[in-house]
């Protein structure tokens with residue numbers, strides 16, 4: 001981030017840039033073979049032994065088969081794998097149709113110093129919102145249009161141009177890069193596994209983008225699944241471990257989908273309260289009348305407060321506890337939990353012993369761009385408790401020395417918890433009372449140890465989790 005720029009935006013990575021980053025990382029991995037322009041056609045399963053997938057090269061029409069032990073279908077909301085397997089979905093079929101228009105205007109002169117990423121358009125000619133990934137030239141307009149007046153088939157470049165110009169409010173140069181309709185719907189597949197085929201990402205669940213929960217839900221799916229498949233393939237876990245993928249991840253999607261629909265309804269309800277609708281002239285008059293009406297003020301204030309869960313929803317991103325079926329009371333109220341199934345809460349740590357066996361794989365965090373931090377503050381914020389958890393290992397934090405197959409970090413010898421929240425973290429985790437935490441490779445807690453627990457107790461819990469006999 002440029003420290004000299006007074007008009008800073010929050011961190012945001014445009015999805016195309018993120019996908020390119022992933023592609024670049026994967027291209028360097030010799031275990032990964034990336035094939036472009038290849039479509040999934042069909043699959044059949046040879047019992048639990050193998051999945052035989054038929055795919056087609058789009059340019060040549062050439063079909064070939066891939067034999068694999070497992071298949072993870074991440075082919076999006078209209079997943080052909082899911083429909084081919086006959087897996088139905090729970091949820092509402094259709095809620096409202098929206099048009100996404102990708103364009104490249106320089107919006108900086110328009111917004112001035114209001115450099116937000118999300119700009120709501122309260123204008124009936126272009127009701128919706130602009131997601132400004134890069135205010136200088138890469139944005140998306142999500143237009144909430146009336147499909148009875150403007151059917152999806154009637155949309156073309158010209159209508160997109162008119163809509164974007166109305167949304168911007170000024171006639172400035174831009175190109176329409178693409179446009180695509182989508183339906184504001186909520187769907188969660190009835191099951192995520194059929195034999196050796198797993199659904200992940202939008203193929204498993206799709207919900208309105210109101211809340212920005214889609215991508216993280218998909219990443220969470222594969223974070224949960226990948227290490228389990230690896231352990232089974234390495235012969236370290238029983239096949240049964242793979243059933244826990246559905247049990248754990250479907251509940252997260254159900255909660256996130258319900259919240260996303262609620263957010264969508266609340267934002268469109270607010271626009272209604274403001275009096276937006278029908279033709280532009282009446283809508284503007286209604287809007288200003290509503291804003292000046294003291295009786296409506298309370299309703300508008302409540303409508304704005306109701307948006308909190310829409311934009312501040314950490315409890316959904318990292319607050320879920322596997323095994324807990326309750327719906328979080330408020331999406332904004334993230335309370336770090338040290339229960340079994342919860343994601344290990346973050347705390348800043350200082351590494352005391354930098355041996356290869358205890359060194360985290362991740363490079364130190366660099367928060368030097370935060371103007372408010374002193375040199376000491378920056379120094380304290382280099383590593384997180386989460387950095388201690390390798391993606392392919394179980395990790396023990398606490399006071400036990402060694403457990404076979406587990407990476408152990410001893411408090412006071414290998415690391416110490418630092419920073420403002422240190423005492424609270426140590427007390428809540430039980431580490432200050434000689435307890436400990438056994439953490440799965442996906443950073444979720446598997447066992448909470450007290451001072452009486454031994455290495456044998458940890459082994460018993462691990463054996464049970466992995467379905468190993470002992």
Ligand SMILES: Cc1cc2nc3c(=O)[nH]c(=O)nc-3n(C[C@H](O)[C@H](O)[C@H](O)COP(=O)(O)OP(=O)(O)OC[C@H]3O[C@@H](n4cnc5c(N)ncnc54)[C@H](O)[C@@H]3O)c2cc1C
Nearest residue numbers: 038039040074075076080201202209212213214215216218
């Ligand atoms: C307007 C909008 C705004 C959004 N904003 C946010 C946000 O702010 N934050 C957030 O977290 N999420 C957001 N989302 C949701 C997010 O984009 C999705 O959750 C995410 O892209 C899902 O990733 P995925 O890989 O599962 O599916 P997709 O991104 O849909 O990828 C599926 C891939 O499978 C390929 N494919 C499909 N069929 C076949 C086939 N037969 N053969 C081979 N390949 C196939 C497709 O070409 C595509 O590359 C938004 C969505 C929309 C529509």
